[in-house]
Amino acid sequence: MRTLVTGASRGIGAALMTEGRARGHVMLGTVRSGDGLLLDVTDPKAQTRVAAQVGALELVVCNAGVFIDRGKTVDTLTADDLNATFAVNVTGVFLTVQAQLRNLTEGGRIAVIASQMGSSTKATGDSFAYRASKAAVINLGLTLSDALRARGVAVGIYHPGWVQTDMGGDSAAVAVADSARGLWDRFEALDMTRSGAFETYDGQPHPF
Numbered sequence: 626m627r628t629l630v631t632g633a634s635r636g637i638g639a640a641l642m643t644e645g646r647a648r649g650h651v652m653l654g655t656v657r658s659g660d661g662l663l664l665d666v667t668d669p670k671a672q673t674r675v676a677a678q679v680g681a682l683e684l685v686v687c688n689a690g691v692f693i694d695r696g697k698t699v700d701t702l703t704a705d706d707l708n709a710t711f712a713v714n715v716t717g718v719f720l721t722v723q724a725q726l727r728n729l730t731e732g733g734r735i736a737v738i739a740s741q742m743g744s745s746t747k748a749t750g751d752s753f754a755y756r757a758s759k760a761a762v763i764n765l766g767l768t769l770s771d772a773l774r775a776r777g778v779a780v781g782i783y784h785p786g787w788v789q790t791d792m793g794g795d796s797a798a799v800a801v802a803d804s805a806r807g808l809w810d811r812f813e814a815l816d817m818t819r820s821g822a823f824e825t826y827d828g829q830p831h832p833f
Contacts, residue, residue: 626734626812627651627682631666631721632689634659636790637738640805641686648809653679655689664689666717672724682728684812687718688738694754707754714758715765722769731777734815736808737766739823741784746832763823763833770821779820783811786826799826 628645632638633654645652655664655675664675666689691713694706722735729735741747743759766782773780785808786799807826823831 626684627653628684628686628812629653629655629679629682629725629728630686630688631655631664631717633661637785637788637801637804637808638686638688640801641688641808644802644805644809648813650684653682666721667712669720669724672720676724676727679725680728681730682725682733684734684736685721685725685729686736686738686812687721689717689721690714690738692752692755694752697753699750699753702753707757710754710758711761714755715761718762718765726773726776726778729778733778734812735766735769735773735778735780736812736815737762737769737780737782738785738808739763739766739782741825741831744784744823744832766823767821767833774817774820777817779815779817781811781815781819782821782823783808784823784825784831 628650630638630641633642634656642652642654655662662675665671691710693710694702718737739762740759742756743763763782766780770780785804788799788801788804790801804826811824823833825831
């Protein structure tokens with residue numbers, strides 16, 4: 626599959642690029658700086674430019690995300706924290722899908738990398754901005770799956786696991802390569818019968 630991954634410079638995004646290439650897929654990745662397709666996912670003009678550069682795609686993986694309110698409390702979280710988090714984690718996903726739709730034909734696939742921290746079953750008294758943004762992007766993925774059904778574009782929503790990355794930390798439970806392998810199994814299986822499902826990287830259904 627000819628695939629575009631946002632946030633491909635490190636962590637899960639970089640591992641998805643490596644695993645995709647190992648499986649024989651054609652991989653294109655966006656980065657905020659350095660070598661590659663430069664993209665700020667919150668910038669509509671940049672999204673349009675990248676869409677024109679990449680051309681036809683079979684899979685778009687919306688992976689770019691931020692977790693900037695780690696350790697913030699109900700007393701210390703700021704409006705800027707919330708706005709910046711939602712700009713990347715929610716608006717950035719929508720703008721990526723909107724821009725890349727021109728490159729996806731019937732049979733195309735969209736993968737939204739969410740988190741179980743956005744599930745209503747996992748709410749706790751911390752990480753307000755991150756949790757709220759992931760709840761919103763789970764809902765966005767579900768809504769997109771319905772909106773794009775008539776076009777024959779399948780949308781999957783995935784929890785990558787608690788992954789050993791800069792975001793997840795060294796004590797996380799899942800090696801990044803294992804997460805990437807499991808996610809690629811999900812991407813390759815994604816079709817219209819699975820569109821709108823929220824699943825873990827290892828194929829388990831996750832409650833919304």
